Amino acid sequence: MKIETNLPLTAYHIIDGATEFKYAIDARTAVGAHPNEWSMTPWTAEEAAAARDRLQQQGVELPPPLELTPEDQAALDEHNKAVAEAAARLAEYQAKKAEEKKIADQIAADEALVASAPPVPDPTVRRPFGRKGEPTEAEKAMMEKKAAKEADDARIAKEKADADKGAGVKVSS
Numbered sequence: 001m002k003i004e005t006n007l008p009l010t011a012y013h014i015i016d017g018a019t020e021f022k023y024a025i026d027a028r029t030a031v032g033a034h035p036n037e038w039s040m041t042p043w044t045a046e047e048a049a050a051a052r053d054r055l056q057q058q059g060v061e062l063p064p065p066l067e068l069t070p071e072d073q074a075a076l077d078e079h080n081k082a083v084a085e086a087a088a089r090l091a092e093y094q095a096k097k098a099e100e101k102k103i104a105d106q107i108a109a110d111e112a113l114v115a116s117a118p119p120v121p122d123p124t125v126r127r128p129f130g131r132k133g134e135p136t137e138a139e140k141a142m143m144e145k146k147a148a149k150e151a152d153d154a155r156i157a158k159e160k161a162d163a164d165k166g167a168g169v170k171v172s173s
Contacts, residue, residue, distance in 0.1 A: 012039045014051050
């Protein structure tokens, strides 16, 4: 990533309009430090009005906004209409690109699935008696019985140890 701090950059002041800063970092600092006065994009009428209101609430004296002549108003209306049309075309284009990306991602996933190896049983799973593979139902039942017997034996040993401890019998290991 290249950070371009020493190139000129234009920022837009709410009163003075477009201002070219010699260094991009200066423009970004102005916008960051004074967001009600500076913008990286040209001010729309609504943004300018909202920023002027915020500045006046802070007690900043501002000159009155310029009155537009009928020619200027017509040019502004024409510009706003062109911007709205361009925004609609851009939204349509971006939706089309998003759909194309979704299709491309699905194709890539399908290609990866086709190229992948099929699943195979895990050869490390051991059955009783050392055979590999999934245990049979009979082997599963036998393992459950064995686990239950071990749990039962552990319970009996614990009960016996508790009884011996309560009777005063010293258990040595």
